[in-house]
Amino acid sequence: MDVQERKNILVTCGPGLKDYLQAELEGLGFEIVSSHPGSVVTRGSFIDCMKLNLCLRTAYNVLYLLKEFRCGSSESLYKHINKLPWENIISPQEYLCVLSRVDTFSINNTMYPNLKVKDAIVDRLCKKTGSRPDSGPDRNKVVVNLFWKADRAWIYLNTSGVKLSDRNYRKMPHKAPLRESLAAGIIMATGFDGSQDIVLPMCGSGTLAIEAALIAMNKPAGALRNNFGFKHLKVFNKQLWEELRCDVRRTIRKDALRKRIIATDIDEQAIEAARQNARTAGVEHLIEFDVCDFADTELPTGAGIIVMNPEYGLRLGDIEPLEKEYKRIGDFFKQRCTGYTGYLFIGNKDLSAKVGLKASRRMVFYNGNIECRLLKYELYKGTK
Numbered sequence: 001m002d003v004q005e006r007k008n009i010l011v012t013c014g015p016g017l018k019d020y021l022q023a024e025l026e027g028l029g030f031e032i033v034s035s036h037p038g039s040v041v042t043r044g045s046f047i048d049c050m051k052l053n054l055c056l057r058t059a060y061n062v063l064y065l066l067k068e069f070r071c072g073s074s075e076s077l078y079k080h081i082n083k084l085p086w087e088n089i090i091s092p093q094e095y096l097c098v099l100s101r102v103d104t105f106s107i108n109n110t111m112y113p114n115l116k117v118k119d120a121i122v123d124r125l126c127k128k129t130g131s132r133p134d135s136g137p138d139r140n141k142v143v144v145n146l147f148w149k150a151d152r153a154w155i156y157l158n159t160s161g162v163k164l165s166d167r168n169y170r171k172m173p174h175k176a177p178l179r180e181s182l183a184a185g186i187i188m189a190t191g192f193d194g195s196q197d198i199v200l201p202m203c204g205s206g207t208l209a210i211e212a213a214l215i216a217m218n219k220p221a222g223a224l225r226n227n228f229g230f231k232h233l234k235v236f237n238k239q240l241w242e243e244l245r246c247d248v249r250r251t252i253r254k255d256a257l258r259k260r261i262i263a264t265d266i267d268e269q270a271i272e273a274a275r276q277n278a279r280t281a282g283v284e285h286l287i288e289f290d291v292c293d294f295a296d297t298e299l300p301t302g303a304g305i306i307v308m309n310p311e312y313g314l315r316l317g318d319i320e321p322l323e324k325e326y327k328r329i330g331d332f333f334k335q336r337c338t339g340y341t342g343y344l345f346i347g348n349k350d351l352s353a354k355v356g357l358k359a360s361r362r363m364v365f366y367n368g369n370i371e372c373r374l375l376k377y378e379l380y381k382g383t384k
Helices: 018-027 046-055 074-082 112-129 180-189 207-217 238-249 268-281 319-336 349-355
Strands: 007-013 032-036 039-044 059-070 095-103 142-149 152-158 198-200 261-265 287-291 304-308 340-346 361-367 370-378
Touching: 007 018, 007 046, 018 032, 018 039, 018 180, 039 046, 046 059, 046 238, 059 074, 074 112, 074 152, 095 112, 112 142, 180 207, 180 340, 180 361, 198 207, 207 261, 207 268, 207 287, 261 268, 268 287, 319 349, 340 349, 349 370
Parallel strands: 095 142, 198 261, 198 304, 261 287, 304 340
Antiparallel strands: 007 039, 007 059, 032 039, 059 152, 142 152, 340 370, 361 370
């Protein structure tokens, strides 16, 4: 396999994050071939895939296209996959995981294509090398993805392996933490880039604050990960990878931030978890943590951004006490946050009415299977 060959690269993401992922790709200089709910297609080489794995904040997986073909049966699927030169890509000493998404009339059992792809790969390797790799569901080594719709099929190398949203810094998750890629998307949606003060009451285990600090530093999201799918492929070049990491490190802003990142929570254990996670991420020195009620959070004078992620009343807490809490949030915004732009991330639209403020914008996100909104409030003194 030629690591310099430019092919389609499918980058997947969580629902609601497509536009932010597309903006990231364009910011890194990649062309957009097409975009779909949950994914964006760009073009590049296998080496480009390594860079995307290191830098992207809102992505799940970076998939490098090996082959697209017409496919009308499982026998046809096997033949096409078996013809690929897997002996040049995968060592038989590696561990293989096959994932598939299938929507075709010829298959009733959606797990069957996984088996056919796995058989095609290991049979080829056995014939060419005399050995067969182990295989199973673990995604921390070699991962191959099949997409099969109607009579078309696509086979990809999953260069990420485990989802990129696992940054490897959250050693102490508190209650119902946000996925890191979602937190990054929320911070990006506020327009935060490190040139503004940002305040994060109800910070929980600190994911929003940590992602804000990583953005402010321009520190790559994958900097803390030691394992990626591409590292387990025969075409992986360690020297090229280290050179790429050095190039990206040069763009990190190591000087002190011009503005403040403040994160608070009334739960002392939450703040301890947030501190530890920030320490692991290498950004503890950038975040001012405090244990207090959200209404007592210190706000720097002047303009800034305030982001809150209160309980939804779906997985945590009960609706009635939360109604009073949301009213308190509205009072806090009105009385103490004038001059700021407020953002409220909610998963219960009924509770948002209790805030008592009119949102200037509503952005759709998903926290797992919960449809959420990021509500934007322009917090003026008096009337606009």
